Amino acid sequence: MKKWMPYLLVSPYILHFAVFVAFPVVFSVILTFHSWNIISPMRYVGLANYEHVLKDRLFWQAVWNTLRFLLVHIPLQIVLALLLAELLNRTITGAAFFRAAFFLPVIVSGVVVTILWQQLLSFNSGILNRMLTAIALPRVAWLDDPAIAMYSIAAMATWKNVGLYVILFLVGLQSVPMQYYEAADIEGASSWQKFRYITLPMINPTIFTVVVLSTISGFSLFVEPYIMTQGGPMNTTLSAVMYIYRQAFQYYHMGYSATLGFCFALIILFVVIIQRRYVEQEL
Numbered sequence: 263m264k265k266w267m268p269y270l271l272v273s274p275y276i277l278h279f280a281v282f283v284a285f286p287v288v289f290s291v292i293l294t295f296h297s298w299n300i301i302s303p304m305r306y307v308g309l310a311n312y313e314h315v316l317k318d319r320l321f322w323q324a325v326w327n328t329l330r331f332l333l334v335h336i337p338l339q340i341v342l343a344l345l346l347a348e349l350l351n352r353t354i355t356g357a358a359f360f361r362a363a364f365f366l367p368v369i370v371s372g373v374v375v376t377i378l379w380q381q382l383l384s385f386n387s388g389i390l391n392r393m394l395t396a397i398a399l400p401r402v403a404w405l406d407d408p409a410i411a412m413y414s415i416a417a418m419a420t421w422k423n424v425g426l427y428v429i430l431f432l433v434g435l436q437s438v439p440m441q442y443y444e445a446a447d448i449e450g451a452s453s454w455q456k457f458r459y460i461t462l463p464m465i466n467p468t469i470f471t472v473v474v475l476s477t478i479s480g481f482s483l484f485v486e487p488y489i490m491t492q493g494g495p496m497n498t499t500l501s502a503v504m505y506i507y508r509q510a511f512q513y514y515h516m517g518y519s520a521t522l523g524f525c526f527a528l529i530i531l532f533v534v535i536i537q538r539r540y541v542e543q544e545l
Contacts, residue, residue: 293520300514311521321522323497324505325529327412331501332480332533334416339476340469343424347431361432365425372422376489379418380405383490405491408498415486415499423479427472434468435461473537481530502526 294311296304315321346364350357367375382389383404391401404414442460451459462469483501487493493500506526510519 290520290523293517294524296517298516300516304517307517311518312525314518315521315525318522320497320500321502321505324500324502325526327498327500328481328483328502329533331412331416331419331483332477334413335419335480336473336476338416339420339424339427340472342420343427343472344431346424346428347435350428350432351435361429364428367422368425370422372485373489375422376418376486379421380490383414383418406495408495411491411495411499415483415490418490419480419483419486423476427476430468430472431465434465438464470538474534477534477537478530481526481533502529 293304295306295308297307297311298304350361350364354360381387385391385401385403385406388404390404394401402410405411438461442464443456446456446460482503484503484507487499487501488504488507491499493504502522503526506519506522509515509522
């Protein structure tokens with residue numbers, strides 16, 4: 263083999279990494295110190311973009327909205343996925359069908375699912391409000407009430423993604439050696455004790471993986487509020503990613519948008535580190 267042959271074989275990956283990963287990251291770092299609206303030349307502004315981030319109340323509201331979404335979405339998704347995985351891990355009729363049914367929303371386009379749920383939660387013509395009206399209950403402004411709009415979006419996101427985490431938990435549950443449960447049966451352990459002291463510690467890595475994946479997925483919240491509420495009402499469903507997108511592609515504040523992106527990435531890193539320490543201590 264020629265000496266240059268290995269370099270030739272890895273060159274597509276290196277080229278892809280350089281063009282689509284390294285260059286955007288480096289260019290984004292440079293942008294954070296500039297003001298640029300795409301049309302005019304970049305203007306150096308030093309740390310002005312970072313100072314603006316600290317004073318931008320709407321950005322911090324968007325971050326808080328995203329954290330509020332996560333506080334509902336992650337626990338709900340983990341509990342629901344683990345419960346469904348426990349049921350599917352047992353010998354039940356039609357287990358293969360239910361696994362496919364739970365996973366089906368994961369492979370459906372997020373835009374399609376969001377539009378369907380938008381119709382489902384419509385105040386005037388949604389199925390849910392029609393059902394409430396049929397049993398003489400008042401209709402609910404699922405997407406128009408500032409107090410519950412974000413929770414409606416969290417419920418929809420949980421429904422769409424829970425199938426993926428059911429599969430992950432199912433793999434984790436099936437990897438637990440049966441000898442532990444047999445020994446626990448001999449000792450007279452209850453179902454809860456077996457779940458608490460055998461199942462949970464053994465699937466600890468799976469739980470952490472699900473928490474991290476849910477967190478990253480939740481922090482990238484964009485399609486759902488963008489289509490269903492446009493960030494309203496009163497900016498209560500404005501996510502951080504949606505705000506960064508607006509700054510870049512609606513207001514053409516490219517430098518400030520890049521700065522927001524880096525600050526938000528640091529927030530995500532901080533939250534993931536806290537989650538890891540908490541999960542390791544609890545399980």
